Amino acid sequence: MSQFDHPAFHRIPPWVKAKLSPTAIEKIKKVYDFVETECIPAEPIMDAEIAVEGKRWTTQPLMHELRGKAKSAGLFNLFLPNHFPESPGLTNLEYACCCELMGRVYWAQQTMNCHAPETGNIELLAKYCTPEQKEKWLKPLLEGTASSAYSMTEPDRASSDATQIACRITREGNEYVINGRKLYGNCMWNSENKFFILMGCSDPTNPNKWARHSTVIVPTNTPGITQVRNLTIMGYDHAPEGHGEYLYENVRVPVENIILGEGRAFEIAQGRLGPGRIHHCMRLIGQCERAYELALIRCIDARKTPRGRLIGEFDSNIERIAQMRLDIDQARLVVLNAADTMDVHGNKAGRYAIAQSKILIPNMATRIIDECMQLYGGQGLTQHTPLPKMWTYARFVRIADGPDSAHRHQVGRDELKTAKKYAERHKEYQRRYKALAEKRGEKYETFWGTAPEI
Ligand SMILES: Cc1cc2nc3c(=O)[nH]c(=O)nc-3n(C[C@H](O)[C@H](O)[C@H](O)COP(=O)(O)OP(=O)(O)OC[C@H]3O[C@@H](n4cnc5c(N)ncnc54)[C@H](O)[C@@H]3O)c2cc1C
Structure with missing residues (x-):
């Protein structure tokens, strides 16, 4: 019997199977079994637990239970690419196979600490933070004892072009002062959300538009942050994590909360x-x-x-x-x-x-x-x-x-940008055709009038 007879590998193409390490094979099987036996049958219970009066923004007890089980089964943080010291050792390809299986249940990723925005935030903190910052902010995320939000998007700004982000970050002594409005980023009504990774404009007149912005860590309990509302996505509130709309009014954080340095947000x-x-x-x-x-x-x-x-x-x-x-x-x-x-x-x-x-x-x-x-x-x-x-x-x-x-x-x-290269290649075809036509005594014509003249 082949190790790939397990149903977890049913849809994985042969060229991918050939690249899987023994660790990955083991993890993929375990993710499959966990989703099939622990998550799919629990879907209605997970919904029922946030429908309880007053519990809408409280992470479900069943979620905590399943996170505990996933952690002890070695299924936590599978996403972290293997060039990070904190990584469990899967390649992007191997993790992608796990991801499809997790995707069978919308929230299964969260049971394995592999959910957005945590994955992106963990990777960011692992890549760019100092050892002190990692100890304070990264460790609780990796251990799954806290969650975080990524705060970049703003209302009435084309946030897909982040050079337009306007929320102001101003240095005053040993603090950064933040003022602005933000859309999205997990809801802080859920008390497990401990901090924002916020992108703002710290140097609006810098002639280099790519150096005007900075990224700072803002604890959710900092005075001056108001969650105006929870944003619904096509009617769904996505409780208990949600998506906040935030107002920052003179929010102060210590300068050591900056990531990488001023102007490095891009x-x-x-x-x-x-x-x-x-x-x-x-x-x-x-x-x-x-x-x-x-x-x-x-x-x-x-x-x-x-x-x-x-x-x-x-x-x-x-x-x-x-x-x-x-x-x-x-x-x-x-x-x-x-x-x-x-x-x-x-x-x-x-x-x-x-x-x-x-x-x-x-x-x-x-x-x-x-x-x-x-x-x-x-x-x-x-x-x-x-x-x-x-x-x-x-x-x-x-x-x-x-x-x-x-x-x-x-x-x-x-x-x-590749068009010029093709135009050159077509000129070369035409040169060769011209030479061939002359050699064979045939009439020379341009190719259907499409190639530029040589
Ligand atoms: C469910 C959900 C969760 C999110 N979570 C977060 C989060 O955690 N943190 C966070 O900061 N943000 C979050 N976002 C916000 C998301 O990242 C932004 O909405 C996105 O980056 C686009 O920015 P914008 O809404 O300002 O759109 P704009 O930049 O204003 O773009 C609007 C439209 O203009 C068009 N357009 C833009 N650029 C181009 C182009 N180059 N060529 C052609 N057309 C173009 C497109 O049709 C585009 O949809 C979330 C969004 C959703 C829906």
Whole structure:
């Protein structure tokens, strides 16, 4: 019997299996078993525990219980790439396989301390903080005894272009004073949220626009921070973590809370996001697999027989099912390729592959989950199934961590930079054709009028 006979490896392509270390094989199996036996059956209980009066913004007791189990099973912080001393040793590719399995339940990532924004924040703190800062801020996140928020986006600013971030950070003696408004970042009504990693403008007149911003750590209990409201995402409040809208009024933090130094925010923001985008994409593939399974079950449900036939007996639905299968499998290859590119060539070289995943996968996932709701019928749009929540997740990933349009823009601009090279190549084809035509005594013409004259 092969070690890959375990159902965890059912969808993992052979070229990926060939790259998995023994540790990764073990972790992938364990993640699969944990999600199937501990998380999926617990979904209704997790919902019920925050529906209790007065408990909306309190992390569920069951979440704490499952986090304890995941930690003792060695399933904590699997995301941290293996070049960090704190890493459990998985490559991006290996972790991507775990991520798909975690994605089968929206909150399973949190049981394993592998959830956004913690993953990005932990990576940021591990990469850029001093040993003292790591001890104070990183350690509790790695141990899972605190949570944090990332605070960059602002209302009425194009935050996808972070040079426009306006929240002011001003130095006064040994303190930074912060004034501004922020959108998003986990809700501080949940008392486990202990600090914000905030990006603000510290040097607005610096001629170098990439050096105007800084990143500081702001404890949530600092006077002057008001959470104006919790933002709902298409009607969901995402309790008990939520998304806050914040007002900062003369919020003071000690200068030692700055990360890396004044004017270094862009360096930090660049380093933060690459792998996180891949994690969202792999989890979305896990959500799609789950939605697809629900649709398949509906297709053979003997209680549903429009015009006397099972839903899965209509040719149009057989085709739909096939197309969904093809789309999900295709999407997985795109993301695994991005993860492998990061491992082999580094995050910077993986920029295109990351953008490709970020553009393709949430779009694919919204289409697939939409089709699954359609096959399910009216019930598929209600709380009887997790499908509407799944669709909302896929939809918001088109914007969270940067809108896909901005990635398309970047890909398109990079592609256009290659046009000159192709024009040169076409001139060379034409030169060769001209030489060939002369040698053979044939008439020479330009290629369909498209190539520039030589
Ligand atoms: C569920 C969720 C969670 C989030 N969590 C956080 C968080 O924890 N912390 C945080 O700081 N932020 C968070 N965000 C905010 C998110 O990062 C921003 O919304 C995102 O970066 C875009 O910024 P913006 O909303 O200001 O859009 P803008 O920058 O104003 O862009 C608006 C639209 O303009 C278009 N556009 C922008 N750039 C281009 C381009 N280059 N080419 C073509 N069109 C373009 C796109 O259609 C884009 O959607 C979250 C968002 C969501 C939905």
